[in-house]
Every structure is written in structure tokens, then in C-alpha cells.
Amino acid sequence: MLEIKDLHAGVDGVEILKGIDLTINAGEVHAIMGPNGSGKSTLAQVLAGHPAYEVTQGSVIYEGRDLLELEPEERACAGVFMAFQYPIEIHGITNAYFLRAAVNAKRKCQDLEELDPIDFMEVLEQKLDVIGWTDSLMDRPVNHGFSGGEKKRNEILQMAVLEPKLAVLDETDSGLDIDALKAVAEAVNKLRRPDNASLVVTHYQRLLNFIVPDFVHVLAKGRIAKSGTKDLAHELESKGYDWIKEPAGVV
């Protein structure tokens, strides 16, 4: 589904990613861990197409297409979704209006008819049922005055409604208390399917007790220093990041 090769990227002329190689297949959950400043969020932003990040080398192939050539909205329509670490507040626009605009943008790409507000509410209710949430946030402006937990939950709700093939969760667990974390993780697990995949970026091993990854990668200084199974996450939890040596070949 996703093949990242020798990816170098940075912001303001400073290189942050220094050669990432990563392959994700349908049905897999990959976790990216690493200390602050290792490039985790940069990787997520580059995949989503943030204009401030410049790719200087390497390639990202998504379902046979050059992902880096696509605008952020084209990536979204192709099934890439990023849950933001810091979700943005939008003035005036209600969550329901925003979600319907997003769903209809995607339907337009798929040559499907737009959903009117009534049809959309039906789709929304179904999705809320799946993840076991209520629609209490729907009539409020997007993320405006939301608590930290509500903002993160709102990201997962968007993911549920937009049904991405590849979901990138950028530190969705940061700042959440244990109940909110469980609720978010449960929702992510319920959305897991053999034909979609997730890349879970996190600073804390704790999340991975609830979203069990197939693979764990440790990022250090812009490269994947170590890859393994979920056991690697536990090892990091007990030993910290210091024992991870810089990847071989870094000059």
C-alpha cells in the first residue's frame, strides 16, 4: 500500500528526515516511536502534504502513485488521512457541516452524488454506532472550545466517517487521560479492516497496549534505527531510548 524509500525532508532548509525506508501493507498497523525531535511528526506531515515541509530526496509510492506529486486534498481523496496532533479550530463552521463537506469532497472524487444533510446524518449515526459515541459535538464549531480529549476524539470521528485506506495518527494519545485514551484506541481498533492500514506515531508506549501494532519502528535522528514487533515497544518502555544506537551507515 505504501512504500517509502530513502526519504529526506526538512523545513526551512533544515533536514529532519535523513533517509526513511518503510513499507506498509494492507491490514497492517505500524507504530513509529522515538524521542522528541527524531522526526516522527515530520514524517506524518510529509505524508499528509504539509506545504512547509520540503522533500529533498527519495520517494513515497502509495497504491502505485507518486504520493508526493499530489496536493493534500488529492491525497485525502485517494484515501490518506492524518489525525492531527494539534487539531485546528475553525470559526463558525459546525462539525456536522464540516464533516459533510469532507465526505462530499471525497464522494465527488469517486464520482458519487453528494449527500444532503439528512442522508449525511444517517451515515454519521451509523459511524457513531460503530465507535460507540454520541453526536454531542456535531452542532459545535469545529474544535472550538473543545477539550483536548474532545479534539482528539473528533479526529477519530472524522477518520471513521471518511474511511481512509491509510490512516496516520500523529500523537493522538498525547495529553489524553486513560479513559479518553481507551475510547480513542477502541474506536481505532473497531475501524481496523484487512484492506486498510494505520501508521501510529507516538511518543509513549502506553497507547500500544490498546492499539496493538504488527510492527514497531524506532526513529532516531531522522532515520529508522530499529524495527521489530510489539515487543520492541515494551523494551523501549523499560529501557528508554538511550540504548538505541544511531543507525548504521549514518555519517
Place this chain on the structure above:
Amino acid sequence: MTKALDVKDKYVSDFEAFSANGESGVPQWLQALRNEAIERFSSVGFPTTRDERWRFTSVARVAETKFALANGERPSIPTAEVRQHVLECGSEQVLVFINGRYSEELSSTGGVPEGVIACGLRQVTGSGLETVEHHLGKYARMTDNPFTALSTAFMADGAFLYVPSDTILGDPIQLLFLTASGGRPVVTHPRNLICLERGAAASVIESHVGLVDDMYWTNCVTEAVVRDNARLHLYRVQRESEQANHTATTQSYQSRDSNVALTTVELGSALSRHDINAVLDGEGAECSLYGLTQIQGSQHVDHHTTIEHAQPHCSSWEFFNGIYDEKARGVFTGRIVVHPGAQRTDSKQTNNNLLLSEGARADSQPQLEIYADDVKCTHGATLGPIDDKALFYLQTRGIDAEVARNLLTYGFGVEILNKIAVAELRERLDQLVHARLDDGAARRRAKNQC
């Protein structure tokens, strides 16, 4: 262009003709008020940008043009055309004014509760109705603003709404001011008086529309007296022609436990200056001011608000959003005066400005004058283009950049429109905001193609 000084003299001599002819025979109290007003105007003349209250807004367009009084002209406008300009609001009650004069045949006021008076001001100024004499011209201070002085000098007609004690006006009542100038620059001075007695409630929509694309001038003053525990929703929609000038004062005076919510939407005119003055003169009074300006081209809109907290335990909220495209310019002044003894004042002011093009400009100035020590006054202002982070956020949800830009701009407008309690009006204004956005987008595309 004519010198502002000559123009001032013209209005003084116009006044002499005005009070000698068409307006002779008015009661003495009214004539005295007018005389005082023209003296005031004659001594101060038009404001200039050297005047602190006018430093961001030049009224040269008005001060250097000789506008003729339009009051006597009654062009006949087909009813169907008039109806087109009535804003949907779920109510049939509408007072129509053509070039500042009340038109009984175009208006409909059937169905108002007993005791309510809704009519042209001219019908009641000479009628001996005490309420009119008691309130007219008593709140909007001519010393504050030369345009108010001019309005008072030339006041001849406008709307009069009286709601007696404990009477609820269920349906909104609309005041529609249509200007059809035709050929030469004309000025109208609509003058409105709204009185809500103790425990009364009403929703009023004041709407200004230009029927022609001419340069004309509307100089409007609305005074609202809101007695104990009364509630007034006042909506003001300014859709003058894009060549027009619009100067206005909305003055409210509130007693104990009363509530005034004013929502003003500015879309039209080349130059618009709207002074909103609210006096909270009874404990527990609340006042909310919401404003949306959405302009383009070289339009200029200035909101100058003054809220006076004269008694303790009063609250005021101000929330003004401006959307400025092309070379449009917006000004917001938020003056809050907390009088000595007005303890436990709670006041919040927010002014957000969205600049959609590099040529657009906005100035925002809070002015807090606090003479009490136990008060809460906060203010905040923002200014800038569309937030890149918000744009990216929407794009990652599949919404293309242009649609996302429109959506974010729309949200800015809707934030204010959501304060409107009349659903039909809110929906109609929503359409107008959308239409303006689409127009802006089309203009941008056309410009990019050149």
C-alpha cells in the same frame, strides 16, 4: 469637488427653506429641537480625520458633495419591486419608506397586538402623543456627532414603534428604507424611534436598500428606549448601492434588567459609518452587539461603538467580524465607559478581521475608560489573512484549496449570523453572505485570467 465649508452653508440655507416650507406648522418643541441641531451643525461642520473619533474615516465624499433633500420626492415604485427587497423573516409586518418618507400604501401593520403603535414618525410628531415629545432626540446626542445634529435638524419622517407594558410583539417588524435617487445626489434623513415599555418585547429589522446605482446619501438615526425588563432584538442590514454613502447612529437607552441585542450586517455602500451607542442605565441590564462586515472593491465600513455602563451589575458583549476583499477597508472602535459606581460590570469585546487580499486593510481600536474598581473588561482583536494551518487542515480532509478558503471565510461570517434568533432572516442573510463570497471568488478568477 466643492469645499466642505460651502456645503455646510448650503445645508444651513436648505434648513431655512425646509423649516419655512414643507415643515412649517410642526409643534414648537420639535422646531426648537431642530433649531438647536442646525446651530450645532453650523458651528462644528463635517468632521475631518484630524478629529480623533474620525481619524480612520474620511467623510470627504459626503462633505464635498451638495446633496439635495430627497424628502419631498415620492417616485412611484411598483409594489412587486418593493416586495423583492423585503427580507424574509417569517412576518408580514413591514413599514416601507421611499426616499425617507413613510408609504402607508406599501406598508402592512395588520395583526400587531392591541396598544402597539407601528407607523411613520411624521404621523405622530404633530399628534400630541406625549411619548414622542418625551423621547425623540433625547438619547442620540447631537454633540457627539455632527451627522446626528444634521439628522435632528432635518428629521421629518421615519419609523415609530411603541410597545406598551408587558406586551410581546411575537413577529418581527421590518423597517425597509428604499432610496431611488434618480439623476442627482440626494440625501435622506430617516429618523426612527422605538419605545419598549416595562416588560415589553419586540424584534425589529431595519433594512437599507439602494434601488439605483447612484451616488446618494442616507443619514439615519435610530433611538431605542428599553424600559425595565423589556427585551429588544434589533437587526440592521445595510445593502445600499455601492456608490452610496451611509452614515448612521443607533442609540439605545436601557433601564433595569432590560436586554438589547443588536446584530448589524454591512454589505453595501462606498462609505459607511455606523455609530452604535448603548447606555446601560439600570442594574442588571444587558447589551449584546454583533456585527458582520463583508465588503470588497474600495468599500469602507467604520463601526464606532460606545457602551456606557452607568449602573452596577450590567453586562455587555461585543463581537464584530469583518471580511475585507480587494481594496476594502474596515474600522472598528470599541469604546467602553464604566462610570464611577458601576461595580460588577462585565464586559467583553472581540473584533476579528479577515483580509482576503493584500490591498485590504482593517484598523481596530479598543478604548476602555474605567472609573470603577470592581469590574471585568476584556477585549481582543485579530487581523490577518486566512490561517494557513486551517487551510491545510481542511485540505487534508479532501476539500480543495479554493473551496476551503471559501468555507473558512464563510465560517467567519456565520459566526455572527448564528446570533440571529429569527431563522428566516438568518437563512436569508446566509444566502447574501454566500452570494458575496461567490462574487468575490469569481472576481478573483477573472483577475487572475487577465
